[in-house]
Amino acid sequence: MAAQPLLIAGGWRPASELSATFRAEDPTTGEAIGAEFPINGAADVEAAIAAAAAVADELAQTPPEQIAAFLEAYADGIERDAEALVALAHAETALPAETRLAKVELPRTSGQLRQAARAVRSFSWTQPVIDTAAGLRSHRAPLHKPVLVFGPNNFPFAFNAIAGSDFASAIAARNPVIAKAHPSHPATSERLAQLAHAALREAGLPAAAVQMLYRFDASLGLKLAADPRLGAIGFTGGRSTGLALKAAADAAGVPAYLELSSVNPVFLLPGALAERGAALAQEFFSSCTMGSGQFCTNPGVVVVPRGADGDAFIAAAAAHFAAAAPGVLFSRGVLDHLQRGVDTLRKAGATTLAGGAAAEPGYRYQPTLLQVDAAQFLHAPHALQTEAFGPVGLLVRADDVAQMAALAAAFEGNLTGTLYSAADGSDAAAWAHVAGALRPRVGRLIGNRMPTGVAVSPAMNHGGPYPSTGHPGFTAVGLPAAIQRFTALHCYDHVPDGQLPPELRDRNPGGVARQIDGHWCVDDVDARTPAA
Template structure:
């Protein structure tokens, strides 16, 4: 089988002990294997990783928040220093633009969210202490005391990587060991990130088994692992079929799984907005749909366009943009194949192909930007089939005769990550905006106005989540501290426990100006032991 790259298990880089096969990364632009061989791990390696993570859990849960923060800051600094190498690896494995997407956006975002996680650790913000002095009750969010399994996706080699992304950072802030399952689309990038994380663990004195990396394993073993009750939680970003399969076994084992799956992110163009700036909106839509070759979970997959002259002009302009664009590079052959299947399903359900709809010529994994359209009657009659995700540079236009029909269309959508409404600057669309938004709001995690959905800011106010089936739990986000951290925390309550035996953030003396809900009032003050009041 040949020599394969080492895995990171039990605090050390070592040869996989149970190799079931091997694979290499692929250059998507040419469809050729690149780089070294990586192992497909068997059950023995998975068991070793779980056992080591369980053994490290108690020590990591007891680690001082400052040490956790120091690890995250050190890791972020190492990533920044190694940017040139990381960008070169990720570009080779994904074909994402090196200067703009990777170096200019995603890598800085990754180190920034690690530093935001470090701040959350120092400020205890994720623990949300609540104190009732009258009843002698105190509660906060605390570590799970078990490992978190993180499945990384193919479309963000840094910012959602299993060993550097938001899920990873959130689990570590909550002081849980991470078993990182890398995506096989970018194994060398993941290995280099894990090397930097391992270096940071050494420097900060945390348990070395706090971070472990496996590159790939058989789907059956993945399902078996997801059903292991020793896990505290699972984070998954990927396809609906994969997420739902993992959720089924995790649910049976009582393991919480936070799965981000599929989303079409409907965009409603209201009449006034189109009349005001239709040509600019056509360009904005095209740019958003083809950004990163359309391989975003927030890609504008369905756009609702009024049946007006301005709507007709928008459609004509959009068709021109799509029809004249060069084929986009996709991550892998299976991504292209699934995109073709999704487009075929949309056409079978009644959508008309307006541009694209075919792979590019030559080697590599290319696909033409694709635009389809359907009228309101067909969409309303076949809404389930016509809102299937087409992961790639593809979108469906739905023509609507009026605001009443737009409201009906909004009511057909299942849960999505985002929903967008474009309104006119003069306020002429505001009544329509309110009508459509009232129906769309409970169906999306983030409601946007006058902006395409593809941008996801790393902010405490961001919700990168949404109603089922876009995610497995509507009340949680994968981006934004401290909310993202609480996915990997347990609510611990203390009843009548003496002050000196409580966790520090629940004691009478506030350890560092932490906002705490004391007897119904948010305060950073200490509690006076004699009265329970705050000074």
């Protein structure tokens, strides 16, 4: 069987070096399915980066309307092809076709692309700043270099390297993208790349503005990450892989924006437990096992106060976990990683309340609930924060609110942290005490809801302190903020008006929001008034 072609330098072509191939697998059976895809060699990787670098300056000068037109045409193409895309993604990931892929993730993906198009037209991502007194004007601008995007296994659409948030953000900033598809869903990625390529040609963008590779070995990935022709890297995936790529990129001065791991601690305050403990047990179980727990915002650790209400919550949660069928995981690799994570938690002192074993056929794991005492957690906080990526939750029993705050202070950086409080306000003091310790350790602080799910909103922060991400100042979701990762800050010092980028000139016919002398407005700069 011939291997599928690659999207390189504006066209589909066979791999120039074909030492090996791979196929997707059906997670429900573990059997290989679909076409053969190439494992790329150094020549293909070099061809992609050379082609992207060659068009970087041209793309940076492309009119914003062309970029926006591409993003919208691509969104339209995805929606027209929704039935075929959902079928492919369902076969390769076993994610629910209707409830997850068709009704949630695919609309989110096309919606992100359209939000990126709006950000392009409004210039909102450029953040223009004008200081008339100093004669300075600055904005965020393209990198004039390619962006390398690594897609994860758990979102075949919304975080796909050729369609997701990183992709939309990098293209919106007018940077070429080299997409590294995830091997768990190559056929889905291939179809998305075909749609992207068609939209690119329709919009008249440079042919090599969008390229895709399927797979290459780790050493070649590290070599690529260290290539100084890259402007930035966007990565979502496992911590060890991400940090290895970051180390290689750092050595070459290439910024790497990483989403790595998170256990997303949840704190159940005493009043909330007394008020609605049974409902919280159901909510926790549903969140922890949704999508077989394969979310970066899965509630991996729940802190529960001692006492009768806490005991009742744990009994109810354990019953839910014990009664549930094993969840299907994406791959053998995910299953192996999950088993190692559970073993680490047990060795560090956690005991099993429900589940705790793999199941067949395919790649399945029992919904698993573990428990540990707060004192033991504080004794071994690093091991007991091991991410178990799957339907696994760890309960931590705390003596009182003071110990809950001590636990909050012991957490590593996380994407989210949640506090549940009573509706009558009786937990107000406890909230303040625990939240004060938790707030610096999470990107998003959540009240009275589980963390699973990330709204695509301009106000969203899908990021956080290390090790949840590689940098606490950026988000992977939410436009225009997510675009800023793939930009450079350009300053103009007494440059003549006609030589400035459009959004920094005196006239503002497009109504771009700009900060002029400390005030945000859509006004023209009054060139007739001398700077004070």
